Amino acid sequence: MSAPYERPTLAPSLYAYAKGLRDRDPDGLPPRGGHPLPDTARPPSRRNTAFRHREARAAVTDTLLPFLDAPDPARAAAEAECALAATGVVREQGTFLAAMAVEPPDEPAARARARSFARHLVRTGTTVLGVAAGLGLLSRLGEPEDVPYLRVLGLLDGLGNSVDGALAPLDRSAAAAVWLIGRIRGDELRGLVDALAADDRAAVRDRLTSLPTRARGMGPEIARRTAEAVGLAGLLRADPDHPGLLASAVHLLARMTSSRDYHAEITRYADAVDLYGTVAAHAHRLPRDVDQRARLLTLALDLHSGPSYLLPWPPGRREALHRTLLDTAAWSGKAPTDPDGRRRAEWIRRTARQLRAAPADPHRFRIEVAVADPGDPDVVETRILIDGRPLVPEAFGPGPGDSPERLLDSGALRAAPEPREVRLAEAYCTEGCCGALYVTVRREGGHVVWSDWRRPSGAAGRPDLPTYRFDAAAYDAEVARAEHDHGWAWPARRTARLIAAGLRDQPDLVTRWGLQEGWISTDFHEPDTTLVTFTGPPLGRPGRNTAEGETRQFLWRLPDDGTPPEVRAAETLRLLAEGDPRAYVERS
Structure with a gap:
């Protein structure tokens, strides 16, 4: 008869199950996301049990704590797994995070027992809740001998994120390999994933x-x-000197600086400082084409005012690398003749000029507009620097600063005696999902005060922000300088800004038709095209539904034809003054 503490199932442990799958096909890869779990791995759902995050975390924590210092870790692991199933919690990732937050004991012997308890959960657990709890504990208690077990468990669907969290502190390379093997199936990366799975370094x-x-x-x-x-x-x-390796390193490093993600990946890369230094030292060996220059300039821009600024740089190192990359990326001579190459060469010239003009020792408050390489379409963001440090990636993180149209053209950053809340940044996925960063701006005597910071639905773990006080005269001068600095804008974007300014002065150009001004900017994928949108009732035509309340979106596309932005904008405003904009192309 089984001992009372033994697991109430004859199913193999999840580790044994995963190892068996691997051993049967050592050269094969799991399906995208990992091998499916056995039917016995998940607790039965309980329709009437619904946990909020905090409640689930408390339930898991309260369940685990009594077992951490148990004298018999094997028995404790079996009993804890049954107890976790009885809580009604069903999400393994939440269980992992709750266990990860459990504070391990300080006394060496008790800490060793807690580690043994976690290992039994990981190596002999038969449910995702038990194994995830063990993984969470091992994220704080794990040692190198745990790595092989974690790599095997990483082959299973539902445990990838938890294995990643436990494995990364022990072996970042192994954690990344498991992550890639479990998720990547595209043809372009398949060969690399196969080589990683086979551990073939060459x-x-x-x-x-x-x-x-x-x-x-x-x-x-x-x-x-x-x-x-x-x-x-x-x-x-x-x-x-390996052919192609330096170019690949520059490409990957530049991609890590992109804002098109929920995190600033460059600050999560532990070897970033080392790789930056090696790239800069050998950058002069790269081909002098537009691709390589644009990527090097992307790195220089991020070192200047992006998340890369926040890496743990030795004194003076960041500034030296910034100068080297900026000098190496500088464009001289004739621009390429193809549209993409010409556009990127213009961006290189414009951005390099902007970086060289930036003060080496800026005032306490500085505003800069950052435009990404057109070869890697991204947002155009307003960067706020306080004491030289970029505010948004340090204080928020899940997304870039808001656009200059929103913060500068609208006058949102101007200070008045009446306090005004201003949104400085929005999460990459939208504010409603992962939050935003707000500050209240007000004038107070000879100072402008930024206070009452608000970060709805996001930025957990970010530092609390202090109240900032700026000299009012210097602050006003910096806002005015930034509002009138159009050096970052290319012709189509300049056209869009001038059209928007004209509509701010003459809103009746669209409101008289029952329309509302929409998005006025440049096409994300065709940056040389200005887009002007309106929403409102459809144009009355025979056979059209003109029911009250029905709305359409109307889109004007204005490709850059070489005409100066001032002329293009004036012509567009003239058309709006002379006729109904709905007579143009409509997009429903």
Whole structure:
């Protein structure tokens, strides 16, 4: 008869199950996301049990604490797994996070017992809740001997994130490899994933250098995980002359600086400072084409005012690397003749000029507009620097600063005696999902005060923000300078800003038709095209439904034809003054 503390199932442990799958096909890869779990791995659902995050965390924590110092860790693990199932909690990731937050004992012997308890949960657990709890504890207590077990469990669907959280503190390269193997199935990365799964280091390097360098083929997190999985900083440092390796390193590093993600991936890359240094030291060896120059300038821009500024730089190191990359990226001579190449060359000239004009020792409050490489379409963001440090990535993180149209053209940053709340940044996925960053701006005597910070639905773990007081005269001068600085804007964007300014002065140009001004900017994928949108009732035509309350969106596309922005904007405003804008192309 089974002992009373033994697990009430004859199912194998999840570790044994995963190991069996791997051993049966050692050269194969799991399906995207991982192998499906056995039917016995998940607790039965309880329709009437619904936990909020805090309640679930408390239930898991209260369940685990009595077992941490148990004299018999194997028995404790079996009993804890049954107790976790009885709580009604069903989400393994929440269980992992709750266990991760449990404070391990300080006394060495008790800490060793807690570690043994966690290992029994991980290695012999038969349910995702038990294994996830063990993984959460091992994220604080794990040692190198746990790595092989964690890598095997990473092959299972439903445990990938928890394994990643437990494995990363022990072996970032192994964690990244598990993450890639479990998630990547695209043809472009398949060869690299196969080499990682086979642990073929020579093939890993060759596959890395053959990866396509199109920006959209590599998201910021995939770029970081790839760099970690292959040990990119060490590879490049050991062999900077390898054909293609330096270019691949520049590409991955530049992708990690992109704001198109929920985190600033460059600040999560532990080898960023090392890789930046090696890249800068050998950047002069790269081909002098527009691709390489644009990526080097992207790195210089991020070092100047983006998340890369926040890396743990030795004194003077960041400034030196910034100068080297800026000098190496500088464009001289004739621009390419193809539209994309010409656009990127213009961006290089414009951005390099902007960076060289920036003061080496800026005032306490500084505003800069950052435009991404047109080869990697991204937002145009307003960056706020306080004492030289970029505010948004340090204080918020899940998204970039708001656009200059929202913060500068609207006068939102101007200070008045009446307090005004201003949104400085929004999460990449929208404010309603992961939050935003707000501050209240007011004038107080000879100062402008930023206070009452608000971060709805996001930025957990970010530092509390102090009240900032700026000299009012210097603040007003900086806001005015930024509002009148159009050096960052290319012709189509300048046209859009002038049209928007004209409509602010003459709103009746659209309101008289029952329309509302919409989005006025440039096309994300065609930056040389100005877009002007309106919403309102459809144009009355035979056969059209003109029911009250029905609305349409109307879209004007204005490709750049070489006409000066001032002339294009004036012509557009003239058309609005002379006729109904709904007579143009409509998009429902």
